Amino acid sequence: MTTINRRTLLAGAAGLGATSFIALPAWADSLADIQKAKKVRIAVAMGIPLFAFMDAGLNPTGSDVETAKMVAKSLGAELELVQITNAARVPTIQTRKADILIASLAITPERKRAIDFTIPYATLDIIVAGIPSLAVKDYAGLVGKRIGVTRATVNDVMVTQNARGAEIIRFEDDATLITAVVSGQLDLVSTQTAVLASMNEKRAGNTLDVKFVQQELNLGMALPKGEDTLKTWLNEWIRTSFNSGELNTMFKKFHNRDLPADLINRET
Incomplete structure (x- = not known):
């Protein structure tokens, strides 16, 4: 009998109805699969300053990329x-x-209905920023103005x-988004502090000011629903790496700030 790859079966089952999933929970053990195969697939969103970008040698780096490397190493x-x-x-x-x-x-809450999250492993501030001459101090000040956002982000929402x-x-x-701001197509954006820093670095003195902070966001590692064993392992990894200082040291290397002291105790 031909052996079928478990991941292929799960991907194919994604389109089946709820009844078809009743027999699948016993398969939901990606941690065991990863440890057996000694390979882990970790997705990162590239092009995000400080979090995930290409270095001078065109190699992926940033705090998310380095976190992924740390997780893989701990998984062996x-x-x-x-x-x-x-x-x-x-x-x-x-x-x-x-x-x-x-x-x-x-x-x-919306994303938690579709996928699972770990406890927070990092944070970021989302902000509205613009050229100094724009008098904007809250959402009401944005009415009638053009503002750039990255699609499918909390900023967009x-x-x-x-x-x-x-x-x-x-x-x-x-x-x-950065290219549009640097080329002068936009005078106002909703983004995060790391992206703003990259924009201002490229604008050569013609910097954007922070108009107001929209929200501090807790960032979680995401995984498919039902992978409780892997989620438990990742939560323990975050707690251990945070308490040892290893996670903070790596994060500070890229962001020049410490992670919040209460990070792993935050309710999400």
């Missing part, structure tokens, strides 16, 4: 880095094209919900 597994866009983050996990996603993905009447220009990833 070879890392297969699955490079995706922001918009592909949730679908990549839903369709099991990766075992784990470490891609600056904020933990939200929050501006859409709270700034009705603004002209929202959506980009597929942070890299194209």
Whole structure:
């Protein structure tokens, strides 16, 4: 009898009805599969300054990439880095094209209905920033103005919900948003502090100011529903790496700030 790869079966089962899934929970043990194969597929969203980008040698790096390497090492597994866009983050996990996603993905109630999250492993602030001459201090100030966002992000959702009447220009990833700002196509953006730093570095003195902070986001590693053993392992890995200082040291290397002291105790 031909042996069928478990991941292939799971991917094919994704389109089946709820009744068909009743027999599948016993298969939901990606941790065992990873440890047996000694290989783990971890998805990262490339083109996000400080989190996931290409270095001078065109090698992937950033805090998310390095976190993925640390996780793979602790698993005793070879890392297969699955490079995706922001918009592909949730679908990549839903369709099991990766075992784990470490891609600056904020933990939200909407996303928790589709995929599972670990406890937070990092944070980021999302902000509205613009040229100094723009008088914007809240969402009301965005009405009638053009503002750029990266599609399928919390920024996109929050501006859409709270700034009705603004002209929202959506980009597929942070890299194209940065290009638009640097080339002068936009004077106002909703983004994160790391992306703003990259924009200002390239604008050569003509910097954007932070107008207001929209929200501090807790970032979680994501995995498919039902992978409770893998989720437990990842949660323990985050706690251990945070308490040892290893996770903070790596994060600070890229972001020049410490992780919040209460990070692993936050309710999400």
